[in-house]
Amino acid sequence: MAERIALIGGTGKEGKGLAFRWAQAGYDVVIGSRQVEKAQIAADELNQLLGNIKNPVTGLQNLQAADWCDIAVLTVPFAAHQAILTELKDCLNGKILIDVTVPLVPPKVTKVQFPPAGSAALEARDILGEGIQVVSAFQNISYERLMDEGDIECDVLVTGTSKDARKIVLALVEKAGMVGWDAGPIENSVVAEGMTSVLIGLNSQYGIHNAGIKITGINRE
Numbered sequence: 001m002a003e004r005i006a007l008i009g010g011t012g013k014e015g016k017g018l019a020f021r022w023a024q025a026g027y028d029v030v031i032g033s034r035q036v037e038k039a040q041i042a043a044d045e046l047n048q049l050l051g052n053i054k055n056p057v058t059g060l061q062n063l064q065a066a067d068w069c070d071i072a073v074l075t076v077p078f079a080a081h082q083a084i085l086t087e088l089k090d091c092l093n094g095k096i097l098i099d100v101t102v103p104l105v106p107p108k109v110t111k112v113q114f115p116p117a118g119s120a121a122l123e124a125r126d127i128l129g130e131g132i133q134v135v136s137a138f139q140n141i142s143y144e145r146l147m148d149e150g151d152i153e154c155d156v157l158v159t160g161t162s163k164d165a166r167k168i169v170l171a172l173v174e175k176a177g178m179v180g181w182d183a184g185p186i187e188n189s190v191v192a193e194g195m196t197s198v199l200i201g202l203n204s205q206y207g208i209h210n211a212g213i214k215i216t217g218i219n220r221e
């Protein structure tokens with residue numbers, strides 16, 4: 001468990017939630033932001049919640065965080081996706097990028113709308129090129145679930161540019177208290193990305209915050 005994890009855009013809801021889970025599990029975690037002061041404030045907030053842990057969370061600018069890490073996790077609104085990946089590309093060479101971005105187009109967030117590349121994850125792959133493994137995960141996990149204690153009642157579909165990279169990310173999913181599935185190549189990320197709009201729609205129809213998905217019929221023992 002040697003991974004150093006940087007949350008790019010980690011001052012936001014989803015990034016902070018994932019940082020909380022991995023810091024709790026003992027990983028070395030950095031929050032990235034466009035402003036280092038904002039990153040440090042978010043890291044301090046998490047450390048208050050986490051209490052006495054082995055590796056307290058720290059805050060850096062996104063570029064420094066991407067440089068420092070083994071695994072970068074991108075949690076920014078889709079409107080920022082292309083620009084931030086282009087900016088971080090050189091720092092990420094030889095590493096894994098986990099893309100959590102959902103290509104939501106406000107205000108119609110309950111309607112599935114994909115970008116010209118086909119999906120957010122495919123756009124990331126096209127921008128980053130062959131030197132960086134892109135894995136897509138966590139699109140169906142709401143930040144509110146991440147900040148609760150205990151296991152999460154929603155599965156994680158993990159797709160990516162290589163089986164080895166997916167395996168590494170599946171271990172991170174498990175350490176964060178979730179059930180993950182190897183859902184195949186990065187092209188399959190459309191399923192999880194599109195599902196988010198469906199879940200947001202169900203949340204709104206039923207007045208809830210926690211609609212989720214479960215794979216059934218497989219005995220994992």
Ligand SMILES: NC(=O)c1ccc[n+]([C@@H]2O[C@H](COP(=O)([O-])OP(=O)(O)OC[C@H]3O[C@@H](n4cnc5c(N)ncnc54)[C@H](OP(=O)(O)O)[C@@H]3O)[C@@H](O)[C@H]2O)c1
Binds near residue numbers: 013038
């Ligand atoms: N929220 C959820 O429950 C959830 C669940 C699943 C997936 N997601 C996906 O995860 C991603 C992040 O969601 P979120 O709710 O955490 O978003 P958010 O809170 O709105 O934003 C996350 C962070 O992105 C950074 N950011 C915003 N605009 C930027 C820009 N133009 N350039 C660079 N950075 C920018 C900000 O960090 P700084 O200002 O510190 O730089 C912000 O704190 C989205 O793609 C979302 O669809 C969210």
